[in-house]
Amino acid sequence: MRLSSFGKRFTSHAGILDLMKDLGQALATAERVYMMGGGNPSYIPEVQQRFRASMERILQEEGVFERMIGNYAPPQGEMEFIRALADLLRREYGWPIGPENIALTNGSQNAFFFLFNMFAGVFPDGSSKKILFPLTPEYIGYADVGLSDNFFVTTRPEITFVDDHTFKYHIDFDALPIGEDVGAICVSRPTNPTGNVLTDEEVQRLSALAHQLDVPLILDNAYGTPFPHIIFREVTPFWDDHVILLMSLSKLGLPGPRTGIIIAREDVIQGITALNAITNLTPNSVGAYLARELVASGEIIELSRDVIRPYYQRKAEQALEWVHEALDDLPFYVHVPEGAFFLWLWFKDLPITSRELYNRLKEERVIVVPGEYFFPGFEGEWAHMYECIRMNYAQDEETVRTGIRLLSQVVHRVYEHGK
Numbered sequence: 001m002r003l004s005s006f007g008k009r010f011t012s013h014a015g016i017l018d019l020m021k022d023l024g025q026a027l028a029t030a031e032r033v034y035m036m037g038g039g040n041p042s043y044i045p046e047v048q049q050r051f052r053a054s055m056e057r058i059l060q061e062e063g064v065f066e067r068m069i070g071n072y073a074p075p076q077g078e079m080e081f082i083r084a085l086a087d088l089l090r091r092e093y094g095w096p097i098g099p100e101n102i103a104l105t106n107g108s109q110n111a112f113f114f115l116f117n118m119f120a121g122v123f124p125d126g127s128s129k130k131i132l133f134p135l136t137p138e139y140i141g142y143a144d145v146g147l148s149d150n151f152f153v154t155t156r157p158e159i160t161f162v163d164d165h166t167f168k169y170h171i172d173f174d175a176l177p178i179g180e181d182v183g184a185i186c187v188s189r190p191t192n193p194t195g196n197v198l199t200d201e202e203v204q205r206l207s208a209l210a211h212q213l214d215v216p217l218i219l220d221n222a223y224g225t226p227f228p229h230i231i232f233r234e235v236t237p238f239w240d241d242h243v244i245l246l247m248s249l250s251k252l253g254l255p256g257p258r259t260g261i262i263i264a265r266e267d268v269i270q271g272i273t274a275l276n277a278i279t280n281l282t283p284n285s286v287g288a289y290l291a292r293e294l295v296a297s298g299e300i301i302e303l304s305r306d307v308i309r310p311y312y313q314r315k316a317e318q319a320l321e322w323v324h325e326a327l328d329d330l331p332f333y334v335h336v337p338e339g340a341f342f343l344w345l346w347f348k349d350l351p352i353t354s355r356e357l358y359n360r361l362k363e364e365r366v367i368v369v370p371g372e373y374f375f376p377g378f379e380g381e382w383a384h385m386y387e388c389i390r391m392n393y394a395q396d397e398e399t400v401r402t403g404i405r406l407l408s409q410v411v412h413r414v415y416e417h418g419k
């Protein structure tokens, strides 16, 4: 095989790569770009100030900085942070967990690669298993992590209309493709790209289903509770013996130090620890150092609930107002934003695909993400997949407001010209 063909084994999976390249270019360029793609969190001054203070303490205290940069952490991850987090979760929610139930990874994206390939794919006895996504659309970052083909399975959601321009997806429990070959169930809560937040009852139903199938329920809590708590409705933090809860420090405002957190049964944690050692020797510990006091004191919960959540809720309400002003004369719907920091826009009967719309917006220096990337495992044709886009509203007001204005001009032209 030639060198160029080796490279293509990975670059042909375009979705997440395009997304991250657009993000990197937009953040690096001097030209004005209306960046509403990617998953970058906001710079929230109060949060950044906490992490700055934390770094200053690390620099001042005798030997701490030297240990942070000078030591490999154990392959399970930085233990002081892990112990503090286990204590916090036991204390606050009564979960029967200890440090043996937690491992760190280089971002939760890395954890999904490990977990999906642990529970699905082709096994040594020749059997194969799949990851079931009970709800679609679902996070773009899942799409390419399977090491074999036909890795995912999902089905259409139910759609309800909240008002003339607002809709919501629901899990269609009766239609779930539950076969012998389901290796794990996975759902993001809040959901990226839609901002949907499964109710406690829906999570209980999924948990019961996972129990019945004797498979893990992987709950992707990247935006969830108790931190960063970018959730605008009441929900209860949830963990159980067969739940693998994935958390992250990224959306709290720390995507740089790449810190994913897995909370699971001890045997799963041992598997992850082995995978960390094999692929990375040890995960990054800078995020754990920066956040461990916030975790030990429990302040991370208040910071999330009292600062981060209201901050994004205000931004969601503002962005929503602007999209309605700009687009409500069109056959346009937005998914109810219940969490995370995205608006999922649906242009019914759009004359071009979402990917073509993305290209036209890019010409105007507006970056969004085409909706069709967010249907991993979905088979069959469904026009809806090509009629949606995801926009991130975490950037500054001027970017989001002008981005929406330019988006509206482009979409109006597309409907007017029918192409």
Ligand SMILES: Cc1ncc(COP(=O)(O)O)c(C=O)c1O
Pocket (backbone or CB within 6 Å): 039, 106, 107, 108, 109, 110, 139, 141, 188, 191, 192, 220, 222, 247, 248, 249, 250, 255, 259, 260
């Ligand atoms: C739903 C969801 N899960 C997981 C991740 C991965 O985040 P990280 O690897 O930074 O922890 C993201 C990032 O955008 C996400 O949106």
